[in-house]
Amino acid sequence: MNLDEIISFYHEHGYVVVPGLLQGPVLDRLRALTDEVAARAAEAEGDDAWFDFDTDADGQRTIQRIKKPNRIDPYYAAQAGNPQVLEILTAIIGKLVRLSHTKINMKSANGGAALEWHQDWAFAPHTNMSTCVASIMLDGASAANGAMQVIPGSHKGPLLDHHDEEGFFCGAVDTAEFDMSRAALLEGPPGTVSFHHPMTLHGSSVNRSGDPRRILFYEYAASDAFPLFYKVDWEEYESRIVSGPSTTEVRFEDNYVKLPFPSRAGSSIYKIQAESRRKFFADAK
Numbered sequence: 001m002n003l004d005e006i007i008s009f010y011h012e013h014g015y016v017v018v019p020g021l022l023q024g025p026v027l028d029r030l031r032a033l034t035d036e037v038a039a040r041a042a043e044a045e046g047d048d049a050w051f052d053f054d055t056d057a058d059g060q061r062t063i064q065r066i067k068k069p070n071r072i073d074p075y076y077a078a079q080a081g082n083p084q085v086l087e088i089l090t091a092i093i094g095k096l097v098r099l100s101h102t103k104i105n106m107k108s109a110n111g112g113a114a115l116e117w118h119q120d121w122a123f124a125p126h127t128n129m130s131t132c133v134a135s136i137m138l139d140g141a142s143a144a145n146g147a148m149q150v151i152p153g154s155h156k157g158p159l160l161d162h163h164d165e166e167g168f169f170c171g172a173v174d175t176a177e178f179d180m181s182r183a184a185l186l187e188g189p190p191g192t193v194s195f196h197h198p199m200t201l202h203g204s205s206v207n208r209s210g211d212p213r214r215i216l217f218y219e220y221a222a223s224d225a226f227p228l229f230y231k232v233d234w235e236e237y238e239s240r241i242v243s244g245p246s247t248t249e250v251r252f253e254d255n256y257v258k259l260p261f262p263s264r265a266g267s268s269i270y271k272i273q274a275e276s277r278r279k280f281f282a283d284a285k
Helices: 003-013 024-043 075-081 083-093 234-236 268-272
Strands: 015-018 051-055 061-068 096-107 114-117 131-137 148-150 193-196 200-203 213-222 241-243
Touching: 003 015, 003 083, 024 061, 024 075, 024 213, 083 096, 083 131, 083 193, 083 213, 083 241, 114 193
Parallel strands: none
Antiparallel strands: 015 193, 051 061, 061 096, 096 213, 096 241, 114 200, 131 193, 131 213, 148 200
16 A cells, blocks of 8 residues: 555554564564563563563463563664654654654463453543554564454544443443454564554454564654643653654644543553453453
8 A cells, every 4th residue: 555545544444554564674673672671571570660471371471561662772762753654653643743652562472461442542532632553563463363453443433431330440341332243453474563543442362372472562642632641741751752843732622531540450451451340352262
């Protein structure tokens, strides 16, 4: 697809997959760097500022997530402004772009955790909806190893309820609220990048293969989209500008917002969903 076709598909379906967008030295360095960073996790006694851990089917500790990799190594921070990614991203949300968040979800072989169906807007509301997530597949993604799944067109629907019956934020939706038979699998070889809208329903299954599935997520917002879910440290906030000049202007849209509070388990989607009874992928055989 050319750029116009990529953007048209995104606006129609709420996501787009660009196979092999990143290749060569950039992809090689990201994969090698992620191996290097993961090796440091052996020194951690448990979940800390940089790592969250899980347990595999054999009871061995595995890395569930590398947190804020842009603060761990400058190469991750630099690749937030990768020209190939930004060409697509700026066509989606505009030329003024701020990096919101980064993470690497590490689905280990034979058991990497599921993520239940959810919409990112429930976790990260802003004053306007010019936000987007770029997901870089460091490994090939397939049905067997827990590739992301999306519900095409769900970005045109409402924000579904991510709170449980007791009023706590559970980070997952009731699967009775949408048609799962329409799910599309975001597959691709290493270096494939998918982009998805903040209202697009998505999730992923347990990794049932013998291969890892690592995805580097860059979450972006237009610079005039102000976050409604955390207190801003202005200097740090400004350090995350990746395209265009800074602005103190804030643009408002008439969008429904329900804050991700109160929570029984902090801000980690894995821990929040672990407390929820809304389990589809985790319970699937």
